[in-house]
Amino acid sequence: MKDNQTLPGHIAVIMDGNGRWAGKRLLPRTAGHAAGLKRFAEIAEICSDIGVKYLTVYAFSTENINRSAEEVSGLFSLAYNAIDTYIEKLLKKNIRAKVIGDVSMIGGPLLQKIRAAEQKLKDCTGMTLCIAFCYGGRHELAQAVNAAVSAGEREFDDETIGRYLYTAGIPDPDLLIRTGGEKRLSNFLLYQCAYSELYFCDTLWPDFGRSELMAAIEDYSKRKRRFGR
Numbered sequence: 001m002k003d004n005q006t007l008p009g010h011i012a013v014i015m016d017g018n019g020r021w022a023g024k025r026l027l028p029r030t031a032g033h034a035a036g037l038k039r040f041a042e043i044a045e046i047c048s049d050i051g052v053k054y055l056t057v058y059a060f061s062t063e064n065i066n067r068s069a070e071e072v073s074g075l076f077s078l079a080y081n082a083i084d085t086y087i088e089k090l091l092k093k094n095i096r097a098k099v100i101g102d103v104s105m106i107g108g109p110l111l112q113k114i115r116a117a118e119q120k121l122k123d124c125t126g127m128t129l130c131i132a133f134c135y136g137g138r139h140e141l142a143q144a145v146n147a148a149v150s151a152g153e154r155e156f157d158d159e160t161i162g163r164y165l166y167t168a169g170i171p172d173p174d175l176l177i178r179t180g181g182e183k184r185l186s187n188f189l190l191y192q193c194a195y196s197e198l199y200f201c202d203t204l205w206p207d208f209g210r211s212e213l214m215a216a217i218e219d220y221s222k223r224k225r226r227f228g229r
């Protein structure tokens with residue numbers, strides 16, 4: 001990290017390209033997801049070490065459930081096992097974790113495991129790691145409106161809506177990175193990325209390492225943010 005560089009307080013990442021990474025190696029897509037998980041752990045640790053305050057990653061979308069049963073169950077068991085693999089490391093690094101998404105889609109033992117892990121990390125005061133799993137931006141907005149109505153809200157402004165989003169209390173992303181070459185949001189943080197700086201790169205997620213992250217941060221540090229002013 002160069003001294004004069006502006007570090008984004010909140011980095012959001014669409015970790016895309018696992019399937020293509022595996023395909024190029026004639027491996028099953030699940031192998032690409034396993035490699036992607038290792039990268040995720042590495043990038044999270046680097047972000048924490050360099051002082052990023054919030055890291056939000058897109059791990060599984062509400063639409064991804066329509067993939068083959070084999071791929072979906074592979075991803076769910078990868079998530080389940082990842083908690084055991086990484087929980088102590090997160091604790092040691094003082095990283096608080098939060099999973100955001102449609103809990104009715106997660107369900108069962110995985111959800112219990114997620115909640116227990118969040119509980120275990122709740123007093124950590126370092127980086128907040130937010131994992132979007134079974135997450136869709138439109139679903140998030142719809143549930144926010146429903147939750148607000150149930151709570152008796154009758155008038156909505158930006159601030160009211162923000163309070164009922166899964167990301168309540170978390171500042172908006174400063175920098176949104178998408179790997180894998182596609183230039184779209186794919187239903188990720190639609191409300192929160194109103195003024196985020198967007199960074200797209202062709203690197204497939206399992207190949208996205210420290211130097212690629214630093215290149216994204218350096219690019220961000222050269223941007224001039226105006227917020228409409």
Ligand code: IPE
Nearest residue numbers: 015016017018019020059060
């Ligand atoms: C992103 O990689 C991970 C998930 C969506 C779960 P993909 O699985 O979308 O990989 P590509 O885009 O097919 O290469």
Ligand code: IPE
Nearest residue numbers: 014015016058059060061186
């Ligand atoms: C977005 O990637 C979801 C995640 C990275 C978890 P997709 O691969 O699902 O997005 P599309 O289908 O290319 O828009």
Ligand code: MG
Nearest residue numbers: 016017018180
């Ligand atoms: Mg993809």
